[in-house]
Every structure is written in structure tokens, then in C-alpha cells.
Amino acid sequence: MYSIGDIAEITGLTAYTIRYYEKIGVLPSPSRQDGRRIYSEQDLQYVRFIHGLKATGMSLEDIAAFTQDGCLLTRDPAETGIGEMLSKRMAILDGHIRLLEQQILQLEAVKAVAQEKSAFYADLLEKEERERSGSA
Numbered sequence: 001m002y003s004i005g006d007i008a009e010i011t012g013l014t015a016y017t018i019r020y021y022e023k024i025g026v027l028p029s030p031s032r033q034d035g036r037r038i039y040s041e042q043d044l045q046y047v048r049f050i051h052g053l054k055a056t057g058m059s060l061e062d063i064a065a066f067t068q069d070g071c072l073l074t075r076d077p078a079e080t081g082i083g084e085m086l087s088k089r090m091a092i093l094d095g096h097i098r099l100l101e102q103q104i105l106q107l108e109a110v111k112a113v114a115q116e117k118s119a120f121y122a123d124l125l126e127k128e129e130r131e132r133s134g135s136a
Contacts, residue, residue: 002039010044011051018047026050026064057103058096066092 008015021027027050031038039047053063069085 002041002044004037004039007039007044007047011047013047013051021047021050021060024060024064026060026067056096056100062092062096 002010004015004018007013007018011018018027022029027047029037030043031040050063050067053066054060058066066089069088
């Protein structure tokens with residue numbers, strides 16, 4: 001069992017962020033003991049999963065929609081509605097993947113410009129050094 005401080009330390013999130021995620025419905029409220037949040041190993045894995053989605057740039061709105069139905073790993077595969085939930089999650093992930101692919105293209109373009117500038121400056125520096133050594 002973990003406290004909110006333990007979860008924060010393990011995941012790198014702040015306790016405030018974890019409470020905020022609970023407040024907006026991204027994370028389910030954990031069990032409580034003497035008024036304190038108590039997290040299980042499964043809760044910890046879920047927080048890590050949410051943190052991973054957020055790290056990819058997924059919006060909290062999409063994360064909330066993605067996790068709205070809870071953890072599918074704990075569900076009976078024969079339960080009705082699982083197909084709909086999976087389709088919804090796939091649509092969210094597919095949309096997010098498209099967004100990430102666009103961002104990758106934009107970053108590659110920015111990287112190419114930076115590489116061109118760096119090569120240009122290296123050429124200028126080399127030219128300046130040649131001129132200095134030739135006139136010395």
C-alpha cells in the first residue's frame with residue numbers, strides 16, 4: 001500500500017497533480033484509511049499509465065475520455081459493451097497518434113533548419129580561421 005506521497009515520489013508527479021487528476025475524473029478516488037488516501041499496486045500502475053499518456057502530449061480531456069470506463073484489464077471479456085469501449089479507446093489513440101505524427105514532421109522540419117544554420121555557422125567559423133591563419 002502506498003500513500004499519496006509515495007505515489008508522487010515514485011511517479012515524479014506532485015501530490016497536488018494526483019489530487020487534481022482525481023478531482024477531474026482522470027484518476028478514480030483511491031481507498032481511504034483514517035481519512036488518508038491509500039493506493040494499491042494496481043493504482044500505482046494506473047497512475048503511471050496516465051502519466052505516460054500525458055507525457056505523450058495527450059490532453060487531460062482525452063485521457064479522461066480514454067479512462068472513463070475504468071481499467072479494462074480487470075473486466076470480464078464476455079461483458080457486454082467491451083467492444084464499444086475498445087473501439088472508443090482505439091479512436092482516441094488513433095487520433096492521438098495522428099497528432100504525434102504531425103508533431104514529428106514539424107520537429108523534423110525545425111531540426112533540419114537548425115542543422116542548416118549550424119553547418120552555415122561552422123563554415124563561417126572555418127573561413128574566418130583560415131583567413132586569420134593565412135594573414136598571420
